[in-house]
Amino acid sequence: MDTEDLLEQGSRALDNGDYRAANGFLSKAVTLQPSAEAWHLLAEAQIGEGQLKQAYKSLSAGLALAEDDIDLLFSLGDLYLEENRNAEALTTYQKIIDLDPGEIDAWVSKAMAYVNVDDLEAAEQTCRQALEIAPDSAFALNALGDICVNLGRIDEALSCFQQAGEIDPEDPQPLLSLADLYYEREDLEQAEQYCLKGLKLDAGLPGGYLTLGYICLDQDRTQEAVDHFQQFLRLEQSPAAKQLREEVAAVIDGLK
The missing domain is CATH 1.25.40.10 (Tetratricopeptide repeat domain)
Structure with missing residues (x-):
């Protein structure tokens, strides 16, 4: 061969x-x-x-x-981001931006690295720069929504997620972001509806099952909660999620 x-x-x-x-x-x-x-x-x-x-x-x-291979640089930056090596991720995404300022994913991923180091001001600024280049980027709008949640600007976050969902109805992430937002607002019915819609588009997203698990837990639907938590553990294999996986496993043990 x-x-x-x-x-x-x-x-x-x-x-x-x-x-x-x-x-x-x-x-x-x-x-x-x-x-x-x-x-x-x-x-x-x-x-x-x-x-x-x-x-x-x-x-x-x-x-x-x-x-200067942008695909290689993206993979390297994403790997750094996955492992919380945020300084290296920032440098790598910036190199991509220097090579091609139109690479919106690099701007947004750079913003996420800033979020990881709690520099929300830089994260917001970076996302807004991305949206100046591509106002219809669902990825950038969803990221800006997450940043607004961290800044306590919930109504603005809601608007960002809704816009992202309208721009790309096939993208499950804005739906799951709305689910998380409504869960935090204790609107469990809306949260569950958005979760189910998001998972219908992509059944392989672990975060959706995590949110569903907590929704069911809050409604005393214990077996459903356990099933969703177990599905989260099956799907979520990221090294960065190790502590979260341990917490969810402890919740399951407590429910059995």
Whole structure:
């Protein structure tokens, strides 16, 4: 099997979520003929398998071949963000912005890194810069809504989430953000409706099941709450969510 075949097989395995097989094909591909594309795909497979140290090495190897490759930089920035290495994430997203100021996702991800270090002023400013470039970015509006929630500006947050949902009705995130907001307002009926709508669009989002679990818990629907919490634990595998997973597991134990 030549390099082209290995890349094709590895890409197909990635698309199917078979990270182990993808890792095997792509490891062979970078051995035969290293390229930025091959290293990037291998890093995706390694991230899927939870091999984060190896993924950093693969991304670094790819960037050594193509230092301005935006796809590689995004993967690196997202990995930094996932692991709460926020200073490195900020630097990486800024490099993407310097290369292409129109990369709205880089602006928004940079804002999220600022949120992680509790610099809400910088986070808001960065989101608003993104919206100046792309006023119809649902991603930026949803992020701005999250920032407004943290700043206690609930009505503005509600408006941001609603706008985001209108711009992209197929995006479940604004719906789940509205669910969280209504849950905080103790409007459990509205919160549950938005949760179910969001999960209908994407049943693989762990945050929706977490919110549903607490909604059911508050309504003494104990078994439903346990089921939703268990689904959250099945889906949420992020290293950054370790403490949250432990808290949810403790809640389940307390309900049994």
